Amino acid sequence: MEAKQISKAVIKRLPRYYRYLGELLEDNVERISSNDLSKKMRVTASQIRQDLNNFGGFGQQGYGYNVKYLYTEIGKILGLDIVHPMIIVGAGNLGQALANYVEFEKRGFKLAGIFDVNPVLEGIAVRGIEIQMISDLPFFMKENNIEIAILTLPKNKARDMAEILIENGIKAIWNFAHIDLDTPDDVIVENVHLSESLMTLSYNLSQYRQEHIDDEK
Amino acid sequence: MEAKQISKAVIKRLPRYYRYLGELLEDNVERISSNDLSKKMRVTASQIRQDLNNFGGFGQQGYGYNVKYLYTEIGKILGLDIVHPMIIVGAGNLGQALANYVEFEKRGFKLAGIFDVNPVLEGIAVRGIEIQMISDLPFFMKENNIEIAILTLPKNKARDMAEILIENGIKAIWNFAHIDLDTPDDVIVENVHLSESLMTLSYNLSQYRQEHIDDEK
DNA sequence: TAGATTGTTAATCGATTAACAATC
DNA sequence: TAGATTGTTAATCGATTAACAATC
Numbered sequence: 196m197e198a199k200q201i202s203k204a205v206i207k208r209l210p211r212y213y214r215y216l217g218e219l220l221e222d223n224v225e226r227i228s229s230n231d232l233s234k235k236m237r238v239t240a241s242q243i244r245q246d247l248n249n250f251g252g253f254g255q256q257g258y259g260y261n262v263k264y265l266y267t268e269i270g271k272i273l274g275l276d277i278v279h280p281m282i283i284v285g286a287g288n289l290g291q292a293l294a295n296y297v298e299f300e301k302r303g304f305k306l307a308g309i310f311d312v313n314p315v316l317e318g319i320a321v322r323g324i325e326i327q328m329i330s331d332l333p334f335f336m337k338e339n340n341i342e343i344a345i346l347t348l349p350k351n352k353a354r355d356m357a358e359i360l361i362e363n364g365i366k367a368i369w370n371f372a373h374i375d376l377d378t379p380d381d382v383i384v385e386n387v388h389l390s391e392s393l394m395t396l397s398y399n400l401s402q403y404r405q406e407h408i409d410d411e412k
Numbered sequence: 413m414e415a416k417q418i419s420k421a422v423i424k425r426l427p428r429y430y431r432y433l434g435e436l437l438e439d440n441v442e443r444i445s446s447n448d449l450s451k452k453m454r455v456t457a458s459q460i461r462q463d464l465n466n467f468g469g470f471g472q473q474g475y476g477y478n479v480k481y482l483y484t485e486i487g488k489i490l491g492l493d494i495v496h497p498m499i500i501v502g503a504g505n506l507g508q509a510l511a512n513y514v515e516f517e518k519r520g521f522k523l524a525g526i527f528d529v530n531p532v533l534e535g536i537a538v539r540g541i542e543i544q545m546i547s548d549l550p551f552f553m554k555e556n557n558i559e560i561a562i563l564t565l566p567k568n569k570a571r572d573m574a575e576i577l578i579e580n581g582i583k584a585i586w587n588f589a590h591i592d593l594d595t596p597d598d599v600i601v602e603n604v605h606l607s608e609s610l611m612t613l614s615y616n617l618s619q620y621r622q623e624h625i626d627d628e629k
Numbered sequence: 630t631a632g633a634t635t636g637t638t639a640a641t642c643g644a645t646t647a648a649c650a651a652t653c
Numbered sequence: 654t655a656g657a658t659t660g661t662t663a664a665t666c667g668a669t670t671a672a673c674a675a676t677c
Contacts, residue, residue: 204668206615210608214590228634237592240634241670248636256635257677273611274618288512292505298607304614342617367617369610373431375454383620385613389604390515391427393586394490396602397521398423400559400584401491403600421644445658457658458646465660473659474653 201249208246209273211236216266228259278303280339281369284356285347286311286319286326289371293345294321307339312352329356333363342366350374418466425463426490428453433483445476495520497556498586501573502564503528503536503543506588510562511538524556529569546573550580559583567591 215236219227233240247253247265250272254260270276283290286309294309309326311317316326327335335341344360346353346368353372360368367383370376373391376384432453436444450457464470464482467489471477487493500507503526511526526543528534533543544552552558561577563570563585570589577585584600587593590608593601 202668206612207608209615210605210611213611214608230634239670241672242668244634244636245669252636254635255677256675257633259634272615272618274614275611277618279614279617288509292509293606295505296606299610302607302611302614304610343613366620367613369613381620381624383613383616385609385616387604387606387609388427389510389513390519391424391431392602392604393516393521394427394430394492394519395423396560396584396586396600397491397496397519398426398489399600399602400496401489401494403583403598407598419644447658456646458648459644461658461660462645469660471659472653473651474657476658 205246205249208238208242209269212243212246213266213269213273213275216262216269219262220266224262226259226261229254231259275302278305279342280305280307281343281345282306282308282310282336282341283345283347284310284360285345285349285353285371286313286316286321287347287349290345290347291321293347294324304343307341308335312348312356329359332359336363336365343369345369345371347371422463422466425455425459426486429460429463430483430486430490430492433479433486436479437483441479443476443478446471448476492519495522496559497522497524498560498562499523499525499527499549499553499558500562500564501527501577502562502566502569502588503530503533503538504564504566507562507564508538510564511541521560524558525552529565529573546576549576553580553582560586562586562588564588 215232229240229243233243236243244254247260250268253265253268281304283294283306286294290309290311294306299306306322306324309321309324310329310332311326312329314328317328319326342365344365344367346356346360348356350373353370353374354376357368357370357376357378361378361382365382367385368376368378370384370386371389373388375386378384432449446457446460449460453460461471464477467485470482470485498521500511500523503511507526507528511523516523523539523541526538526541527546527549528543529546531545534545536543559582561582561584563573563577565573567590570587570591571593574585574587574593574595578595578599582599584602585593585595587601587603588606590605592603595601
């Protein structure tokens, strides 16, 4: 049932909580109060408590939060307790770099296949996985219960490929192409627009420079 | 002077406006109203006008916005009219992938050097640029007026490297390591936490599944 | 029991949307 | 001039922070 909608802002903060709790766990910290965590993470204790209470009461008055328990629970909320079979579509530099990103596996993101549209790449192995052509996609997706596609094709090919992925029942697309995908409600899209991130950096750089223009005299 | 502080939310939207205006420009569209743009971008016309008016009045009543002019002006706001010399620090898969990302050059982001801590990599060329060791960093940074460092080292090495970059006067760090960097106010940090982005996707996937658990019966 | 700290309600702050007068 | 559309003020909505009663 769980009718209440949780805001995007909260969801974006969950992985960060998860990361800090993971570090505390590695340091064998048993419990932590929202106040101590707030100092570490540089957010307000109030926000931490509000955020967590969207999902349930994980703490205990007078004690705080049990690190291991909270870590596990947030992991479950994020769906990290489940294996997510995924494919990379676009075996260029970025696709290959992501294929070699071993960390993902630890969190349940299992790379099952790599695809591309360029016939020259067919059969070449990346991290032991042979690049396949799109014609093999429908069968492969069904056979391996693929949920997530990492879309690392260039802009001009990405839109058509998204279509194909959707037709074949993809559940989620991690989109690295510089376009906004047009997808039905039941297909989740998470965008990583690297060039936009770099432009934000550039803006801040220019802004800072303008504000301190007098300093340089 | 420009005392008023522009919100992060607005700044994050600027590159997206820039992208859409670039596409309109390619399609030889001369002018566009906030209303038409709002339909394309799926934001409210009101937000577009509010956002732009943070930086000045770029439109004209009864006419709308001149696409080319607005595109150029947003480019200036983002600092894309200036060349930003940058280096990659961490010549692993991701670092090499970013080195091959030719699109950046178009926007004024000029890759000048690639560095790593692993001696095995010394002298190997990536896109015609030889990987250098950190001992060469101080001289190279001064000589080439490096502004931006792309930090693609693993977590455990990234923090120390950020220190070194700061000591040598880096202006901005585009951080791909899974840590929150501790930097002085005059060093800009823009984070790309890929694993957090993937977890957000995973959350939405799990959430959707739970909401539609009945459908599968 | 006393002290600590949560969970939760209320207050504040900021961002988005609506409305409309100004003006091209 | 009439119509269109901006720039900007006001209203609404949502998110963050503060406060505190509940409770371990």
